[in-house]
Amino acid sequence: MRNITPPVRNDVADYRTALAGRPIESRTLLVGYEDAIRAAYLSYEGDTINILALQSMALLDPAHAALLRENYSALSKGRALEELAADIYEAAEFRCPMCNFEQAATLDHFLGKGTYPEFSILARNLVAACNTCNNKKGARPSNGFVHAYFDQLPNQQALVAKTVWEPELHVSYSLAEGHGLELNLFERLFSQFQILRLEDRFAREGGYVLAEIMSSCAEPYGRGGSALVTAELSRQAGLCERVYGINHYKTALLRALAGDDHFCDGGFSSENG
Numbered sequence: 001m002r003n004i005t006p007p008v009r010n011d012v013a014d015y016r017t018a019l020a021g022r023p024i025e026s027r028t029l030l031v032g033y034e035d036a037i038r039a040a041y042l043s044y045e046g047d048t049i050n051i052l053a054l055q056s057m058a059l060l061d062p063a064h065a066a067l068l069r070e071n072y073s074a075l076s077k078g079r080a081l082e083e084l085a086a087d088i089y090e091a092a093e094f095r096c097p098m099c100n101f102e103q104a105a106t107l108d109h110f111l112g113k114g115t116y117p118e119f120s121i122l123a124r125n126l127v128a129a130c131n132t133c134n135n136k137k138g139a140r141p142s143n144g145f146v147h148a149y150f151d152q153l154p155n156q157q158a159l160v161a162k163t164v165w166e167p168e169l170h171v172s173y174s175l176a177e178g179h180g181l182e183l184n185l186f187e188r189l190f191s192q193f194q195i196l197r198l199e200d201r202f203a204r205e206g207g208y209v210l211a212e213i214m215s216s217c218a219e220p221y222g223r224g225g226s227a228l229v230t231a232e233l234s235r236q237a238g239l240c241e242r243v244y245g246i247n248h249y250k251t252a253l254l255r256a257l258a259g260d261d262h263f264c265d266g267g268f269s270s271e272n273g
């Protein structure tokens with residue numbers, strides 16, 4: 001749940017580089033598609049609504065789709081376009097933009113290369129993703145997902161953590177409505193949240209860091225009571241926001257804890273005893 005800036009690439013040059021490594025027959029055939037590819041690349045612009053509405057390119061022969069798709073293998077290690085893959089990982093700072101916490105170890109085709117083989121190596125269509133998110137997204141239609149490059153998430157808290165005492169402390173996560181997101185974007189964000197099972201994944205990660213946070217509260221509490229615990233948690237939330245963004249599970253967790261009077265007034269030690 002965060003935006004990233006796509007790497008700046010010469011897309012047509014990337015296409016030519018991929019072809020250079022192909023056997024002569026495929027290469028000749030794919031060179032014939034260069035103008036159509038260039039036109040398709042130009043159409044992959046504007047906003048996500050426009051991108052989602054794109055028709056797949058007309059091919060002279062259905063078998064040519066497989067040839068276009070195979071260009072993607074040029075991004076593997078040691079192959080002609082490995083630098084393109086590296087640029088995409090770097091653009092995401094190696095952190096998955098969909099969950100915003102797991103390491104990005106795969107590349108996701110925003111428009112799947114099954115339906116859109118012409119975009120198999122287009123930098124703007126390739127987004128670094130973690131294994132978990134990429135597997136859960138799979139070959140699902142892209143209209144249920146946010147495009148990390150093209151959708152602009154407002155710099156407001158959309159991810160909300162809530163403290164639940166029953167009687168032990170748990171944390172639950174949800175998406176907040178009414179924070180200035182246009183409806184279509186909110187719907188896709190919500191759909192992505194469900195498909196990627198972010199509620200459960202955030203709750204699990206939040207649970208791990210919660211224990212750490214709890215054990216760090218005794219010291220400020222001893223010096224300045226609940227007011228100092230609140231201030232300290234808010235300070236940490238600000239730091240976390242600057243490093244990982246406003247919609248990171250830990251930022252949301254720290255804000256929720258800072259706003260929980262019971263937690264700050266000694267409730268943090270309830271699981272320690």
Ligand SMILES: [Zn+2]
Pocket residue numbers: 096097098099100101102129130131132133134
């Ligand atoms: Zn992820």
